[in-house]
Amino acid sequence: MDQLIPDYLADLLDGVRDNNEGELPTYIPILAEANPDWLGVTLCTMDGNLHSAGDDDVEFTIQSVSKPFAYALALQTLGLDAVSEVVGMEPSGEAFNAMSLEEEGNRPDNPMINAGAITVNQIINGTGSTVEDRVEVIREFFSRLAGRELEVDEVAVEGEMAGADRNLSLAHMLRSFDVIADEAHDAVLSYTRQCSIKVTIKDLAVMAATLANGGVQPVTGERLLDEEVCHQSLAVMASCGMYDAAGRWMARVGIPAKSGVSGAVIGMLPGQLGAATLSPRIDVNGNSARGVKIFEALSKDMGMHLMSTENRAGSQAVRSITHNGEETIVKVQGLVNFTGAESILRVLSEYDFEDGRVVLDVSNLIESNKMGRRMIKEAMRRLRDEGHDIAVIDPDSELKHRLMDDGEQIPLKK
Template identity: 50%
Template sequence: MRSPIPDYLTDVLRAVEPDQSGATADYIPELAQADPDRLAAALCTVDGHVYSAGDATAAFSIQSISKPFAYALALADRGFDAVLEKVSVEPSGNAFNEMSVEPETGRPLNPMINAGAIATHSLTGPLGATPDERVARVIDGLSAFAGRRLEIDESVYHSEIRHAYRNRSLANMLRAYDIIADDPLVAVAGYTRQCSVLVTTEDLAVMAGTLANRGVNPLTGRPVVSAEVVRQTLSVMATCGMYDGAGDWMTRVGVPAKSGVAGGLIGALPGQVGIATFSPRLDRHGNSVRGADLFTRFTADMGMHLMEVPPAGPSAIRSRRIIGPADDEVALFSLQGDLRFAAAERVVREFQENPPEQSRVAISLRRVFSIDAVARRMVLEAVRRLTLDGHDVYLIDPDTVLPDPDPGTGGRVQVLHDLETFDTP
C-alpha cells in the first residue's frame, strides 16, 4: 500500500503555491538572488521515517534556524547556569535584529534574536575554545542533529559578512557589557559562518525530529543532547522562536518553531514529529509566508497544536485480580500505557483506597510502554510502603521498562520476567 502522507504533502504544497506575497531577503545579496518559487515540506517521525514533497533536497543556508541548535549545544557544553548568566529567555517583542538587551546588564533577552545568538555562539564548545574551535563544534553539532555531514556555503558567508553592519554593532555592545570576550568582529564572523551552513528541507525535518525525539537523532539513533537540554530549547522556541510574531504563532499554530531568512521553517512536536518547510518569500517578521501557511494547515488538518490535548486514555490499572491457590493467594495489579504523574497517582490511590488483603502483591508492567522519572519514583515509593505494611512485593517486568528498581529504605521488591513463579490457574 502507498502511504497517503506524501500525497497529502503534495496537496498542501499545491494549495499554497499560488501565494506570491512576500519577498526574498534583499539585504543579503546572495539570498536576494534565491529562486522565490522554491517550495518544499518534510516530516520526520521520531522513529526515523522521512516524508517529503517538492524541492525537499534543494540546498539553502540554515540562517537563524541554527539558533535553537546552537543554543542546545551551548547548554550541553557549558551548562544551564553559565548560559543563562549571559543570555536570558524572555520574549523581546521586537524584530530579530533589534538591540533587545537588559538595560543594566546588557544581557540579550533571548537566544533567538541576533544579539542573543551571537552571545550563544560564543558559549559553544569547552571553556577556552578558540573561535575556530567553536565554529568546528557548531558544524559538528548541526551535523549530528541532521544525521549527515554539513558544510558552510562560503559564497553566502562572504555575502553576509560584507553587509553585517548591524550585527557588528550588536557584538560591540555585547563586548562593552562583557557578555562576550572575543573581538566583536571575530564573534560576528563565527556567528555568520554558523548561519551559512547548507541544509535541505529533509535535513531540517531530521534536525527538528531530533528535538522531538528527546535529543536522539531518529535516523542514526545517536544522542546529540540530553532531554533536559531539549526541554529548555523547545520552551524558548515556543515563546521566542518566531520573534515579534511568537504569540500569534503559538496561539494559532501551537508548535515550537524557528524560522530563517533563507526561507526555511522548522517545528518540533515533542514525542511525535519534526516538521520543515522551505519557501524563500518572507513576511514583515522575516518568516516564510508560504511556510507559515503550511504550518497552519498542518495544525488544522493533523491536530498538531501543542495545547490540543487528547482525551484521557484508559486507566493505568488494566486489571486487578487474585491468582494462585486459595491458601497462598497473590494480588495481581496489571498496569498499562505510558506512566506519568497522573497515571502513577491513580495506581498509588488504588493501593491507598483498596489495600490488598493478600500477603503477596504482584505489579505487572507487561503492558507498560514507558515510565517517566516522576512515575518511577511514585511506583517505587508505593512498593516501599507496601513492604512496610507487611507485603512481599513482586514486579513482573519482562521488557525491563523499570530497570534497577530500588524502593529505598525499608522497601523490598523481587523482579520477575513472568508469572510462572506463582501457581496460576
C-alpha cells in the first residue's frame, strides 16, 4: 500500500526516460560532469509526507533554484518596500543572464534573473556584510527550510568562479548604477556560493512545500516565513520563474515554479504540496527538458493547474473507520483529489485490518477527480491482493464503474 504513489511516480519517470532532448551545460565544470541519466521526482504534502521515485538522494548544487528562497529571506528580514527599491517583479522578456535593467529606476526586472538574484543576495544580512557572514545566513536559512544541515560545494564554487565573466559583467553594471555596494568580485562570489549549496530533490520538495504551506516547514512544523512573504514569492515565480518559457509553463502546467541549470525544477501547489524533479539535460530556455515533461504530466493527472475549476479541498478525507461483524467500514468524505486520496491511502496503509471484508463507503463524497479515483481504486485492489475481501458503498457511482487497473470491478456491498 505504501508504494502506490511511488509506483505512480516511477511510471511517470519511465514515460520520459527515453527523452534525450537538451544538453548538459558546459560553462560550469561540475555541471558538465553530471550524469545525464539522473532522473527523479519527489512530492511533499502539507503534513510532511514525502513520496519519491528515481534518483531522489543524489546531491547537486542548487543553482538558480536558490533564487525564490533567497528572495523570500530578503522579504522576511527587510520587507517588501525595501526589497522593491532594488529589484522589480515584472517578466524581463530576455535571457536569464541578459545585461539589462528597467528603463526607469535602473532596477533589475525581477529576482529570478541573474541581475536580480545578485542584487537580492547583496541585501541579505545588510549591505555591509562580509561574503562569509552573508552566505552563512543564507546557508543556515536554506538548512532550516530543508530540515537538515546543507553544505556549500567548494569545488563547484572554484570551477564556477573561473568562468564567471558574465556574472562579473552584471555585477559591474549593477555597481555602476549604485544598485549594489560590494566589489563586483565579492558580489559574484557571494551569489556563486549561494548557488553552490548542495541539495537533493527531497530537500527541494520540502523547501517548496514550505512556501506552499504559508511559511510553515511541513516536516519540523517550524514557521520560517510570514504568509505574505510566501504569497509574494509564489506570485513572482508564477510570472518569472521559468525564464522565457514562463508563459507556456503557466498555460500547460499552471503552478509557480523555478528551474536551475543543474537540472532541477521545483513547483508548488499552494495549500497542497511541493514538488521537485531532477534531470540534468537543459533545453534552449535553460529548463530541464525531462523535468518540464514530468510536471506537465503531474499537472494533467492531478488537476494541479491553478486555473482549474476543481475544488481545492481534500484534507480529513477519512471520516471514520468502524466495525460491523466481520466487516471493517471506511467512510470517506469531501473532495477526493490527489491530496484527499493521499490522505486516504495513508490511513489505509497504517490501519491494521483484521480478517474479513473491507468496505469503502464513498456515499459522502462531494466530488472526485480522475487521479483521486484512480488512487482509491488502486488502494482497494492492493487490499484485495493482500488477501482481504473488498466492497464499496457507492450509491451515486462516484468511482465511475468501479474498474481497477487490472480490469476487475470492485463489488458493491449488498
